[in-house]
Amino acid sequence: MKNEIKTSLGGKTIALLAQSIINGLITGSIYALVASGYSLIYSTNNFMHFAHGISVVAAGYMVYWLFSLVGIPFYVTCIITVILSAIFGLAMYRLIYLPLQKKGASNVILLIASIGILTFFQNVIQIAFGSGVKLVGYIEVSKGITFAGVTMTLLQIVILIISLIIFILLYQFMQKTKTGRNMRAVSNNSELASIVGINHIRISDISFLIGSALAGVAGILVALEQNLSPFMGTNLMIKGFTGAVIGGINYVPGSIVGSFLLGMAENLGILVLPSGYKDAIAFSMLFLFLLFKPNGILGKKEGRFDK
């Protein structure tokens, strides 16, 4: 494939590859924000919270509503959005998942319920805001900074820096705080964790709060970078989920790495395929990883196979 690019594009190859990798990092950082929250929730609860995608979209629309329509200052909007996202996630856990779990519902039931939640709120958003795309436009997108043949907009640099800061904070939290250690304990061995007195429901509450707050941050960045539309949640969720599966769904740092890899694979892939294939690349990677490497490249070796 590399040879093909070289023959068709000659000397520009390196710059083009570099640009694709940079674009991949930026796309990847949004996927990674979605994936990290998702896999934080997965690792402590052990079920697939597919409705995580709607937390991202709801946050995006919250920014549009509070900042663009109501006129609340941008930074205040961001704080409100992240707090409301966290509460929204907790509400999903407490009002839907926990009652289902108490009735002994299987993981598949929880997964189907979460697809139902995702669909429900996507349609509610469409009823409330209409199907047309919405623009927030707080930071000018058009201005680009070119360095060594690679162009980045100010917004893209901001996205990359903010997500890196958040990943470092998240890592510190998981490693250094007592709550973070308890969460890792539950994710490693929930039975043992409950024997030593860790309250599983409290840990689940916290994982939904933090995971959904991360979705809120992702939603803010998505609202700044892309046009908002009600049904973007499904796609974002699949991408975040794919990133998580590639890196290791039950291991947060793995899912972050996986998401960056996915972003780069998509952007390098469309050098040789038509740009419409971006989603097809991601979906195929998801399917192949689920089949052949369901623990991902960095995930813990737990039995994902039925033996």
Add this chain to the structure above:
Amino acid sequence: MIISAYQTHIFILIFIYIILAVSLNLALGYTGLLNLGHVAFFGIGAYTSALLAIEGLPYIAAVIIAGLFASVFGYLLVKATDKLKGDYMAMATLGFSFVVYSLLLNLRDITRGAMGIPGIPKPSILGLTIRTNDQYLIFVMAVCAISVFIMYRMVNSPFGKLLEANRDNAVNLRVLGKNTFALKYKAMMTSAFFAGVSGSLYAHYITFIDPTSFYIAELILILTIVIVGGLASIKGSIVATIVIIYVPEMLKMLELPASVLGPVRQALYAMILIAILMIRPRGIFGKVDLE
């Protein structure tokens, strides 16, 4: 005619969805295959049949090839996901429907991508062309009756008992020397075949298809039908199809603007799905839980 044109339309949809729901129940309810990719078979059937008919193939050939083509994918899906457990199997089959969706969207030379395929011809059987919706209603009724009858005979046969045994305790069945993989792929291929047939009926009735008809919204609809009706109950799926297709039609009485009618209906389906899972996860006539 005794019934109005609008009711004819609803009845046609009901018969198409009965085939789709009963075929999903065959895999999900009777055999315990956690297949969230059933919409993909529906879509594969619809596209195959539409494209072949446009190429001039007789309808009978188009619909049978559509079913067979879908069942080939059914075999491959079971083969690929056989060793995955519970929710991973569900996610992988869901992933399969995403792959099919994005291929329908991107293989533009074949599927025309997002533009969809217009002008799908109405079926013509043994020289008789179906022109009116009343005729189409009789036609789908007949196909539905035959399909449901075949699946009904299948689940009530000794083979059907083996399928249920595989769902309830696959290990014991293997101890008895049964090839559970063969059971699973036979059930999935039959399920996919009839999903393909219903896709064909759908495509030739609406006469226009595009990839969005075979995605999450549609998946929610058939999952809702099968779970509301109850797993491992053909009667349940039939009753639930009628209820689930009919109930949202009452929304028309609220005289909502046309732009919100679609989303309101979708939100209602999703709400019914969550509610039934929380209140009565076995559905109306269900015999087993979703494990």
